[in-house]
Amino acid sequence: MAKFNTIDDFDVNGKTVLVRIDINSPVDPISGIILDDTRMKLHAETIKELSMKGAKTVIMAHQSRPGKNDFTTLEQHATVLSKAVGLEVKYVDSIFSSKARESIIALEPGQILLLENVRFFSEEQLKRSADEEATSVLVKTLTPLVDYFVNDAFAAAHRSQTSLVGFTRTVPSAAGRVMEKELTVIGNALENVQHPCVFALGGMKADDSITVTENVLENGTADYVLVSGLVANIFIWAAGYDIKSTNKNFIESRGYLDMVDKCRDLIERFGDKIVYPSDVAVSVQGDRADVTIENIPDASIFDIGRESLIKYSKILREAKTIFANGPAGVFEDPKFAIGTEDIINAIASSKGFSIIGGGHIAAATVNLGYGDKMDHISSGGGASIDMLAGNPLPAVVALEESKELFEGK
Incomplete structure (x- = not known):
């Protein structure tokens, strides 16, 4: 039995589901055009499944970090994500302002909304415990509007940041399909080594x-x-x-x-x-x-x-x-x-059974045309190497604790 919930554990029909994904992508610094949609396609399964099940899906994600030349809005991401999912992904240029809250409330079952780059919120960069993150203005403002939290951002699971762990203390939470697959494949390979x-x-x-x-x-x-x-x-x-x-x-x-x-x-x-x-x-x-x-x-x-x-x-x-x-x-x-x-x-x-870590070696593997020759190519370099090092992933620990916290409620 999994230590954390998955999408299968919740009836999301008619419910508002906040989904954290990782669509941090290479962006042309001059044109602002997204150069690679790999991560959009990766998370499309989770987003489309929630939409097809009648959820009002609210997406939270980041792009780069302050000070970088690709630290930008997610407006372009919404367009690219729409193509990847095959459904319209609305965009609002705010994270938790009245405009963002009104957009969330106005969602109909099956509709999808992408909030602004969560790293525009300064507290997102702080590394704090899940209990501390749950007290942030972001979590306290959005919690009354959502029924469930789904974390699908395995690539960022080694970080303890507001959007990754804070909501696990305030609403029932689950792993998305990307997160679930990564943890299952890498976990099983480590436990059943040949x-x-x-x-x-x-x-x-x-x-x-x-x-x-x-x-x-x-x-x-x-x-x-x-x-x-x-x-x-x-x-x-x-x-x-x-x-x-x-x-x-x-x-x-x-x-x-x-x-x-x-x-x-x-x-x-x-x-x-x-x-x-x-x-x-x-x-x-x-x-x-x-x-x-x-x-x-x-x-x-x-x-x-x-x-x-x-x-x-x-x-x-x-x-x-x-x-x-x-x-x-x-x-x-x-x-x-x-x-x-x-x-x-x-x-x-x-x-042999092969697992390729994320980052540069994953990109090189795909560029060389060997992507389909590998058993698993991870979406997260930092997160996967922390798993291999035996280090707990804060976002995963938060999901496990959330399951215990809301069990039977």
Whole structure:
């Protein structure tokens, strides 16, 4: 039995349902045009189902954050979302003003309304407990107008913000279809791991990947962790190789200097279970140069080397369970995309159950045409990696607590 409610647990016919989704999308800074509708299509299932069941659906979402050049209104999102859902999505340029409240009250069963960018509300940026968020003006103002709260924003589930956790204390709450699928697929894969299980961890968020490495090796989930990207550079340094000042300074500039000792400890504890590159690709006057880790010049490491890829690919193809998160290098540059492309290709060729984390590696997987070769591509990089690290997701905890709070009421 699920620890949280789903849409199936509520009769939404004629009811007002507030739905939190994550349609944060790439936006052209000049034209304001949305460049990718992937997330709109993803949440269309939840929105359309609620509408077809007769709900008065009120959508809450965000776009970027204050200070960014793509921090904008959701007017364009309403247009794109309408096409994705196949139904009209009305838009109101307010979150909880009298205009927004009147628009919510005026909804008929089956109709859909998108509120303004929730991050225009300054308190949304605060990270507080669900009990504290429930006292915010946003929650107190909208609660009298809604019957149910549905959180479908798995990609933001690792955040404890007003629109994600506050309403779980004031109205019966449930997981939407995206949230439900993500938690079920990743949760089941972690609980029923088929061995050998391999984690391929790359990207720039080294602290997250290093935490995952420790967690999955400590609890026996992983047989091997293959590291790449900035994570690999830290492990290579920790293993006693001179990665030179350019790469050391970059690691320090990212605030990861303390991770070197952490990685050294992990190598001592887990040995060959942590696989780091034996060669890397550096940028020499803009060109790719593959060198062994014993002979790294004072140049930026932008990818793992070709010899390492042979080893990585073999391990991945023989795996029965694969979790991958983060690109192997600077894959935006074709010269340094080989590592990311080969790792994705190896995962796609494997007969094992594969889960691809969100973010850059998910985009690269789809762009390479391997989307249908993977068992699951997550919509949330940060949320999925927190799950892999064994960290509770605040938005999910809030849904679980809400089920207990409103049980029998």
